[in-house]
Amino acid sequence: MKAPHFTHKVIKLIQQAERIAERHHHRSIQSIDLFIGASLVKEGALKEMHYLLEPYTDEIERLIETLTPEPSSENWIEPFSMPLSSHAHRIWTSSIDIMKRYNQTFLNEGHIIQAFFLHIPSHPQLEQGLMEIPKKQIIQSVTTARDLTVNLLTNDWINKELQGVVISMVQPNEEEDFLSWVKHQFGERWFETLSGAFQSSSPFIPILKAEEKGKLVGFAAYDVYMNKKGIFGPMGVIPATRLHGVGKQLLYTALHRMKERGYLYAVLKEAGPIEFYEKTCGAKLIPLDNTR
Template identity: 25%
Template sequence: MKDSKRLVRILDEAHQSASPITCSAFLGFYLKDSGIIQKAVHDYLVQTNTEVALMDSLNRLDERSNVTLYNSYLLSDNLYKAIEFGAARAEKFNQVIMTDAHVLEGILSFLPDTDKWLDILQLTSSTHDLLVTLPISRVPMTPVTDIKAASLIDKKEILDFVKEHFSLRWTEQVQRLLIEDNGIVLIVREESRLAGFCCYQKQNAKRAVFGPMGVRKDSRDSSYGRSLLLSALHDATENGFRELLISEAGPIEFYERVLPLQLHTKEKG
């Protein structure tokens, strides 16, 4: 299990001013980060005037705590347990990278007054819809990879791939998009084997909806995910869409590194 770049950055910054790094120190440096979820959590704490109360709860959690070494960081025992919790959460969802959100979910779950912080748990542990405005004037060039639009000839291979590496729910979504006129499925191969896929579909004349996207677990250190995303972005732009809605984005840090984003509130009805 690898740590995300943001998680490493938070631990590095906390390490410079706190020894051991406590749960409250982790939250403090988490809130200083520039991510859209971090901003949403910060805004929530300001609006509800609850930051001091949360910090007090975390300080009590770390009272008389033992210390544990994690990589090169000296952590409070409870923060170490939160990292173990985060790794287990990532593993449960077949992810190879543990994020700051996984760890914060663990921290908040350990609080005796967890019910008070359910809104923050919802922000940090749920998937979110993200909105990208098109066209984007400055987007990194797509790395050279063999990405193509899938056809019905590829249907069985793609569905078998999604079912094996992901979920039945995604398999059903991809199957539908392969046969619908308003759906596009892009695939990438590593030599002759499928390495990943992504989908987008027309929501209306202005907006396309992106997702799902998945890369085979043993290929996630490649640039395939980024290449698939940018290929879909350029394709949607060429087809005249002015917005790309990334539906139920789990690894938000991945999308933030590539695109300018804003959180999107789901429409009712």
């Protein structure tokens, strides 16, 4: 299987899963190794997961010791240094399918945890052993889009311009063509969200567009979500242009504009690729009420 791109947290998750497997003398990475390995990363939403599982540490350790070993799939998948069990391999394959379904480029921890819970009914012993853990809270914390904040005073948000990429504000007379492109590339939900930006009597549309060779390749909006001020998003870049720095350029330009308008903080609403924002602009997760 060709390896997708991995987030920093997924690399750490794999390393932790392998340490657990070695400590318990597993001949292949077990599905429980992936699950507990995620909580041991202790970063971002996985730190919340760690706190949620902490009261169950002894029970989970006993569960790992008593689980019937899952047979090896004999599949060596990069960047693992040992094979995955047949059940863990199904989880891994499903996580990549979930990533593709969301039209994302990087495999993240949310995809893996979502796939884990998707397949747990087919592993009755594991499902029974994890019956008492706060499954609902873990899913909400790790697998769903989250809100983050950015302190706009920490940076001037001026980024080096990308060669061949032009970023500018969307103009009122571009409404039809722009919204049609958004609907085609990113779906009905973002189309509806961005449509509201064109309903105002103000000639200013708080949406940036990125163009390459005269063609739209991405956008970033702010102050459009439910007409609330200080909220960044949505932002989207077409798959063919990802990993080229267009997303960062759009993000920085939007944050710079928000800072110019006097905002001290920006709220990143329902951000999907959380680690991108954590690393690119120092965004911080807004904690959920059900975690400490």
